[in-house]
Amino acid sequence: MGTEIERKFLLASDAWRSSVERSISMVQVYLAYTPHSQVRLRRTGDKAYLTVKGAKTGISRAEIETEVPPSFADEILEAGLYALNPVVKTRHLVPVAGHVFEIDEYAEANAGLVVAELELPAEDTPHPRPDWLGDQISDDPRYANLALAESPFTTWR
Amino acid sequence: MGTEIERKFLLASDAWRSSVERSISMVQVYLAYTPHSQVRLRRTGDKAYLTVKGAKTGISRAEIETEVPPSFADEILEAGLYALNPVVKTRHLVPVAGHVFEIDEYAEANAGLVVAELELPAEDTPHPRPDWLGDQISDDPRYANLALAESPFTTWR
Numbered sequence: 182m183g184t185e186i187e188r189k190f191l192l193a194s195d196a197w198r199s200s201v202e203r204s205i206s207m208v209q210v211y212l213a214y215t216p217h218s219q220v221r222l223r224r225t226g227d228k229a230y231l232t233v234k235g236a237k238t239g240i241s242r243a244e245i246e247t248e249v250p251p252s253f254a255d256e257i258l259e260a261g262l263y264a265l266n267p268v269v270k271t272r273h274l275v276p277v278a279g280h281v282f283e284i285d286e287y288a289e290a291n292a293g294l295v296v297a298e299l300e301l302p303a304e305d306t307p308h309p310r311p312d313w314l315g316d317q318i319s320d321d322p323r324y325a326n327l328a329l330a331e332s333p334f335t336t337w338r
Numbered sequence: 339m340g341t342e343i344e345r346k347f348l349l350a351s352d353a354w355r356s357s358v359e360r361s362i363s364m365v366q367v368y369l370a371y372t373p374h375s376q377v378r379l380r381r382t383g384d385k386a387y388l389t390v391k392g393a394k395t396g397i398s399r400a401e402i403e404t405e406v407p408p409s410f411a412d413e414i415l416e417a418g419l420y421a422l423n424p425v426v427k428t429r430h431l432v433p434v435a436g437h438v439f440e441i442d443e444y445a446e447a448n449a450g451l452v453v454a455e456l457e458l459p460a461e462d463t464p465h466p467r468p469d470w471l472g473d474q475i476s477d478d479p480r481y482a483n484l485a486l487a488e489s490p491f492t493t494w495r
Contacts, residue, residue: 212370212390213369215371218419218421231388231406233414233419243417243419245417246410247406247410260402262375262402264372
């Protein structure tokens with residue numbers, strides 16, 4: 182089983198855009214969830230992934246993922262057989278000093294929201310802090326993807 | 339998307355055992371669920387299947403399934419990354435007059451429970467009623483597999 186350890190930040194500026202290595206469009210839906218586990222389906226390019234995540238402890242959580250046939254994902258999306266709102270975003274990969282920031286630019290119900298994520302091998306791993314990196318929001322539950330599916334950014338306030 | 343239409347019965351006797359064509363051991367867990375959808379993982383032999391089911395309407399429900407790597411299923415089971423109790427059973431396939439009854443003999447927390455299921459192309463499709471077939475329980479919510487994961491047979495009463 183993998184453990185996902187992830188720090189999340191807002192962006193202080195758009196300066197990261199000049200360092201984008203690759204951008205990937207994706208749609209994520211939650212097939213179901215309980216307080217203890219979430220089942221997420223991600224459709225991107227010609228691939229689809231199913232991810233089971235456990236409850237979050239600090240900035241870590243158990244995560245087990247498998248590739249699934251794109252046709253399976255498309256059937257689920259067409260049938261609307263999922264909970265909450267789909268989360269639609271473009272993920273920009275931005276390498277900085279041996280780390281890769283994943284900068285998620287959300288669309289549709291979460292349009293206007295841009296978040297940088299950094300996966301780390303341990304909770305105390307030091308990491309670069311480029312000028313464009315804004316406030317850390319790792320502990321803010323509103324920015325969790327499940328929360329964005331439930332209460333999208335455009336409905337805040 | 340498939341639609342599962344299924345009738346469920348108790349057994350009036352053990353006479354079906356002489357007609358078993360094949361028996362398959364399986365473990366099922368629910369990865370997560372909401373009132374509107376369930377995500378079930380089934381591990382059997384050298385295969386594993388992930389099934390997303392919608393809410394039940396009468397004896398029908400939407401169902402979309404895909405095969406997943408057995409190693410993915412084993413990781414989930416080892417990590418305990420699922421909700422409720424695992425449902426452990428042996429499924430016996432019993433052909434009768436062009437139909438195949440799936441007779442589920444439950445074990446562990448549901449030991450003692452035996453249920454015959456019959457998938458039908460339509461809700462009003464006629465089907466054979468061999469002598470060993472007992473009362474129909476299609477509408478009894480206690481026998482749903484999710485219910486058996488939540489309130490196992492050995493804990494009834």
